[in-house]
Amino acid sequence: MREQHVEVPCERPERRHWTATPLLLGVEPEHVDGLHQPAVAVADRHVGLHVSVCLARVARVLVDAGLVTQRDYTAGVIAANVNLSRVSRGATSDRDRPVTAVEVSELVKRYPKSPVNAVDGITFAVEPGEVFGLLGPNGAGKTTTVGMLTTRVKPTGGRAMVGGVDVGADPVRARSMLAVVPQRSNLDRSLSIRRNLTFHAAYHGVPAAEATARADELLEQFGLRERGDVKPDLFSGGQSQRVMIARALMHEPQVLFLDEPTTGLDPAARLFVWDRLRELRERGVTLILTTHDMHEAALLADRVGIMDHGKLLALDTPDALMRGLPGSSTLELSVHAGTNGHSPESVIDAFETLPGVERVEPLPSEDDEEPDDPHWRVRLYVSGEASQLVAPTATLLADRGLSLSGVELGEPTLEDVFIHLTGRTLR
Amino acid sequence: MTAVAVHAPTVRQHRAFTAVLRRDLLVTWSELPVFLAQVILQPLFLLFVFGKVLGSLGYTQHGYSDLLFPGLLALTAVITGMQTLAFPLVIEFGWTKEIEDRLLAPMSTALVAAEKVLFATLRALTATTVMIPVGILVLGSIPWRWSGVPLLVLAMVLGSLLGAGLGLVLGTLVVPQRINIVFSLVFTPLLFTGCSQYPWPSLSRLRWFQIVTACNPMTYVSESMRAALVPDVPHIAPWVCILVLLGSLTVLMTIGVRGFYRRAID
Numbered sequence: 001m002r003e004q005h006v007e008v009p010c011e012r013p014e015r016r017h018w019t020a021t022p023l024l025l026g027v028e029p030e031h032v033d034g035l036h037q038p039a040v041a042v043a044d045r046h047v048g049l050h051v052s053v054c055l056a057r058v059a060r061v062l063v064d065a066g067l068v069t070q071r072d073y074t075a076g077v078i079a080a081n082v083n084l085s086r087v088s089r090g091a092t093s094d095r096d097r098p099v100t101a102v103e104v105s106e107l108v109k110r111y112p113k114s115p116v117n118a119v120d121g122i123t124f125a126v127e128p129g130e131v132f133g134l135l136g137p138n139g140a141g142k143t144t145t146v147g148m149l150t151t152r153v154k155p156t157g158g159r160a161m162v163g164g165v166d167v168g169a170d171p172v173r174a175r176s177m178l179a180v181v182p183q184r185s186n187l188d189r190s191l192s193i194r195r196n197l198t199f200h201a202a203y204h205g206v207p208a209a210e211a212t213a214r215a216d217e218l219l220e221q222f223g224l225r226e227r228g229d230v231k232p233d234l235f236s237g238g239q240s241q242r243v244m245i246a247r248a249l250m251h252e253p254q255v256l257f258l259d260e261p262t263t264g265l266d267p268a269a270r271l272f273v274w275d276r277l278r279e280l281r282e283r284g285v286t287l288i289l290t291t292h293d294m295h296e297a298a299l300l301a302d303r304v305g306i307m308d309h310g311k312l313l314a315l316d317t318p319d320a321l322m323r324g325l326p327g328s329s330t331l332e333l334s335v336h337a338g339t340n341g342h343s344p345e346s347v348i349d350a351f352e353t354l355p356g357v358e359r360v361e362p363l364p365s366e367d368d369e370e371p372d373d374p375h376w377r378v379r380l381y382v383s384g385e386a387s388q389l390v391a392p393t394a395t396l397l398a399d400r401g402l403s404l405s406g407v408e409l410g411e412p413t414l415e416d417v418f419i420h421l422t423g424r425t426l427r
Numbered sequence: 428m429t430a431v432a433v434h435a436p437t438v439r440q441h442r443a444f445t446a447v448l449r450r451d452l453l454v455t456w457s458e459l460p461v462f463l464a465q466v467i468l469q470p471l472f473l474l475f476v477f478g479k480v481l482g483s484l485g486y487t488q489h490g491y492s493d494l495l496f497p498g499l500l501a502l503t504a505v506i507t508g509m510q511t512l513a514f515p516l517v518i519e520f521g522w523t524k525e526i527e528d529r530l531l532a533p534m535s536t537a538l539v540a541a542e543k544v545l546f547a548t549l550r551a552l553t554a555t556t557v558m559i560p561v562g563i564l565v566l567g568s569i570p571w572r573w574s575g576v577p578l579l580v581l582a583m584v585l586g587s588l589l590g591a592g593l594g595l596v597l598g599t600l601v602v603p604q605r606i607n608i609v610f611s612l613v614f615t616p617l618l619f620t621g622c623s624q625y626p627w628p629s630l631s632r633l634r635w636f637q638i639v640t641a642c643n644p645m646t647y648v649s650e651s652m653r654a655a656l657v658p659d660v661p662h663i664a665p666w667v668c669i670l671v672l673l674g675s676l677t678v679l680m681t682i683g684v685r686g687f688y689r690r691a692i693d
Contacts, residue, residue, distance in 0.1 A: 111693070147693060150531065151531070151692070152527075152530070152531070152691075152692060152693065153692065153693040154692050154693065171535075171536075172440060172533050172534060172535055173533065175531050175532065175533045175534075176533035178531075179531075180527075180531055182524070182527065184524065185524075186523065186524035186525055186527045186528060187525070187528075188450075188525050188528065189523060189525060190454040190457075190525075191450070191453075191454070195453075199446065199449075199450050200528060202442075202446035202449070202450075203443045203446045203447060203528070203529065203532035203533070203534075204443070204532060204533060205439055205442040205443065205446075205533070247528070
């Protein structure tokens with residue numbers, strides 16, 4: 001790779017003195033001139049965030065602006081991370097080391113009478129200011145994990161720390177550090193929206209005057225100013241979700257947990273919640289969200305942990321996870337099964353011999369399939385241009401008396417990562 | 428919000444506790460007429476029918492209302508304490524999950540339960556106190572002895588706490604789907620075996636029922652109320668009542684708080 005380094009200053013919050021740590025991005029030489037200014041601007045906006053988070057965001061903005069290609073960006077991020085770890089090992093003493101926002105080690109939960117562990121020995125850490133997504137299908141153990149981190153579920157084994165406080169040993173102090181936005185509304189139905197906010201603040205010891213001011217500000221920000229005196233019974237799911245996020249922010253928690261924040265919301269409400277979460281991200285609030293929506297995870301999270309059957313299968317930035325997949329683009333084929341007895345397996349083997357195909361995954365059939373019109377689907381992970389493989393695959397199928405009934409080209413998504421790891425789709 | 432402090436702030440649990448209590452008092456205040464109707468209506472009608480109507484018609488002996496009134500104070504204390512705690516708790520744990528915001532406040536789970544008990548006790552004490560002018564209004568006069576007031580107040584407090592204790596146990600044991608069945612199975616027997624309508628020693632002619640009523644802790648609240656207001660009517664000695672009530676409270680609170688933890692933390 002033709003590589004040139006651009007230095008971007010970034011504040012290290014864990015250090016007592018302001019230091020400029022260069023972020024090194026590997027970029028195409030012709031982009032360098034246009035790169036420095038926007039990168040510095042982004043870094044300035046993220047002052048105070050952990051440097052690795054800052055780095056990922058600077059890089060993402062540069063990619064979005066078309067200044068860095070996806071491939072160069074990921075290579076650059078790795079180079080920069082290596083560089084950073086070298087710097088911090090040399091320079092950071094124990095006293096200067098930041099308290100991680102969340103630290104989980106070998107966490108286990110087994111419910112009574114259950115033959116298996118709901119959460120089965122997971123370990124991860126979340127840096128201050130990071131947005132961390134737990135992605136997995138229903139029943140993967142995401143909600144139980146959040147339950148343990150938020151003192152509502154007692155771990156069977158392992159340890160969980162939030163804001164440097166051991167959740168199991170000192171749940172009361174841990175609660176002052178965190179806030180939870182649950183899946184379903186748990187607003188106080190006897191109180192108005194405004195009082196829901198101010199009483200939450202009072203439970204957390206926020207002085208009344210400060211609570212009132214903060215409630216006004218949050219109601220405004222969440223588009224609820226007019227409805228502050230209404231009781232929550234009359235609210236839709238999306239509105240309740242907004243109120244619950246506003247309520248969670250009333251005591252300025254160090255870590256905000258959101259359990260499936262947009263499940264069951266209509267598209268407009270979902271976009272609104274995403275916008276608010278992005279604002280929080282910009283402000284440097286540590287967010288931990290669970291979701292079974294891979295789009296949501298890719299959109300919001302700095303890093304994503306993929307969970308299934310209580311285990312953490314993979315943990316990295318969305319880009320790195322997708323980069324870890326064989327192939328850089330995908331080709332999804334629907335095949336009309338026909339009656340001549342060619343099994344999908346034999347065709348998959350044939351696909352794998354095509355040049356440029358790195359891996360082939362059979363996909364589960366769709367639910368609405370008609371039994372008398374059988375189709376099967378495969379996804380090809382391709383190293384080059386996926387479109388160039390449409391003709392060869394169609395020919396290959398035709399040779400076997402099968403016909404192509406649908407083609408879809410795509411970039412790999414987190415869903416592909418999940419399929420790659422588990423052989424199943426997220427839903 | 429960004430920088431995570433190495434030293435977590437000192438948590439003052441009493442602030443959370445008073446804030447939660449303030450929330451409950453505010454909600455009660457905002458629906459005061461509903462609250463009063465809810466707690467007064469039942470004893471009011473019992474008092475009116477058994478104390479006034481039956482007496483006027485000559486079906487009850489003269490002086491029965493003097494015997495009934497202390498019993499109804501006991502009934503009001505226990506039932507109000509129980510209702511205040513049990514019903515909302517079943518709904519909050521099982522359905523609305525409203526309690527979660529309080530469980531996530533920086534206070535120990537036991538304190539959340541303690542606040543519930545304190546609030547239910549305060550409501551029960553209020554309702555019982557309101558019954559005194561209501562009694563004067565319905566009956567014309569009520570049995571009253573100033574020297575009995577300390578014992579009366581003690582019986583009111585213990586009765587209210589007993590109701591709260593029963594409510595805590597029921598509220599954490601019952602799932603919302605069973606709420607109707609369980610409450611009618613518990614409520615009605617409790618109402619009629621608690622010696623609020625008859626003095627316990629007079630049951631010696633109905634030995635088996637006397638034994639049944641001795642098992643209902645409310646009996647001891649009714650008996651101490653009578654000891655306070657109508658000491659001439661034969662009653663169980665107050666010290667026995669207080670001992671039994673303290674014992675019952677210890678058992679109920681232990682089971683209740685344990686149940687509360689079970690519901691609050693998976």
